[in-house]
Amino acid sequence: MRYLQGNRIFPMHTSPVDDHVLVLQDDERIEAILPASAIDPALIEHHAGYILPGFVNAHCHLELSHLLNVFPEKTGLPGFLSLVIQQRNAEAEQVQQAMRDADAYMWQQGIVAVGDISNVADSFQIKAQSKIAYHTFIELFAFDPARVASLMEKGKALLAQANGFNLKASLAPHAPYSINEPLVEAITTYCATHGLPTSVHMLESNDENELYVQSTGLFRKLYREMGLAFDQFFTPTGKTSLASTLPWFHKEVPTLLVHNTIATSWDAEWAEEIHPNLFWCMCPNANRFIEDRLPDIPMLQKEVQYITIGTDSLASNHQLSIAAELQTIRRAFPEIALQDLLRWATFYGAKALGMQDRFGSFEAGKRPGVVALETDTPDGSWKVTRISRHT
Ligand SMILES: [Zn+2]
Structure with missing residues (x-):
């Protein structure tokens, strides 16, 4: 003892x-x-x-760890995504070493569990060998509804590969500006059937809302750069990205909404009414890095049941430390009690990842x-x- x-x-x-x-x-x-x-x-x-108790990092992308200090800050979300798409590839050994270092750093920072986004299998072995417990979200995106069936097959194959490493894993749609209703329906039906959580980037920038409200903004420019004929698949709804896409999600699936940088009290109140299993994940240092702003966290604290804390990736952060994220919130919003901050970073993070029997x-x-x-x-x-x- x-x-x-x-x-x-x-x-x-x-x-x-x-x-x-x-x-x-x-x-x-x-x-x-x-x-x-x-x-x-x-x-x-x-x-x-x-x-x-040990911290729970509810949102990370371990496989982007080699992008530390590569991108400029304050580019805005569409500019940032364009950089990631162009520059995410690197030497395999450099990618592996950066992930090992990031995993060891998180451990040293008192992190015991991580909700980690994977687009490929690069990180599976490191996560399997880690002292940290990972939940892997296999992230899928497609605007074209005709691609959903083949994408789900690809997603399930990656999921089986993760399970082969004894990793807990599920599927997750990427973000409102890269998904469609049949994809979200297929993903969250799968998660509901298997009792697994999901995750989606949400309300990260004004451009995301502009796209849904009237099909304008910098996302149009990004899609042109990518050669995507998205007008064929996309009709603006006149509503925010959250109001447009949340009804597609199965209500019984624990769902991490990641970022919420531009969430309003209307968004928060409405979402809590229509979906009983939401976890609002704050990544304040990444929000500062990409958009140079923070979510209205005191408002969210009033409106929503569960808040969690994430670091996002080293492409948009200087370190993967939950304590550093909490300190940023504390400085910006000193009125939030320390006990609440710590509960978001432990108890609620564990609940969001379905790890509450062991952690938090x-x-x-x-x-x-x-x-x-x-x-x-x-x-x-x-x-x-x-x-x-x-x-
Ligand atoms: Zn992210």
Whole structure:
């Protein structure tokens, strides 16, 4: 047994407690949280900072890790996507090494579970060997409804490959500007049948709404560059991208909506009414990088049930650290309580990925990993220390 004490313990499923000790079994399962007075003081390990379960990174693209420091900031979303399409290819060994480094860095930053987007199989072996638990979202996109059947076959083949590595995996549509109704229907029917979560990039830039409202904006330009005759398949709806596409999703499938940079209170309230299993994923450092703005997180906190935290990829971020994302939110919106931020980054992330039986809180019997978080450091950046060794 280990007896751990910090400045405060955040169990996540209940309110934080002071003057208590977290009791960890030898296999790092949670035994109990007990008053410090009940434990022999000689047995207690003291740690600087707050004690909390390991972080859950709800949105990442490990396979883009080699694009660290490659792209300029503040290009806007269509400009950014155009760069990724042109430059994502690189030497295989460089791609593998960058993914290994990124995985090791996330582990060191106290991350225990990741929802990771894959377009190809490059990352599967690294994820299978990692100490981090990954849920892989095989991401599919197609504007042309005639391509849906062949794309689903390709997606299921990649999924089988991921399962062959013993990875948990499901299918996910890419974003409103690259999907259609039959594709979302096929993907979310598959996820509903197999009890799996899905994910979609949503409300990331004004251009996304412009496209759906009146078929204008920079996405048109991007499609021209790609030689895509999208007018053949696409009719503007006069509504936001969320209002246009969310009705296509099966309601019983836990669904991560990633980014929400331009979400309004109308979007949030309406979406919560029509879909009971939404998880609104914030990637603030990537939003700053690409669009130079942040979602209205205090508004979302009022309107929605579940918020989660993601890092997005190293193509649009300087590090894959949940603590760094939380610190960005804290600086921009100091009115949000630390306990809420931490719950989004642990408990709700685990729930979104269907990993709540193991991660996200200090409930007895779970093996959620244990980290210490110092928010009061000499250089001002939040510091994470991993206390558990294997989880
Ligand atoms: Zn993303």
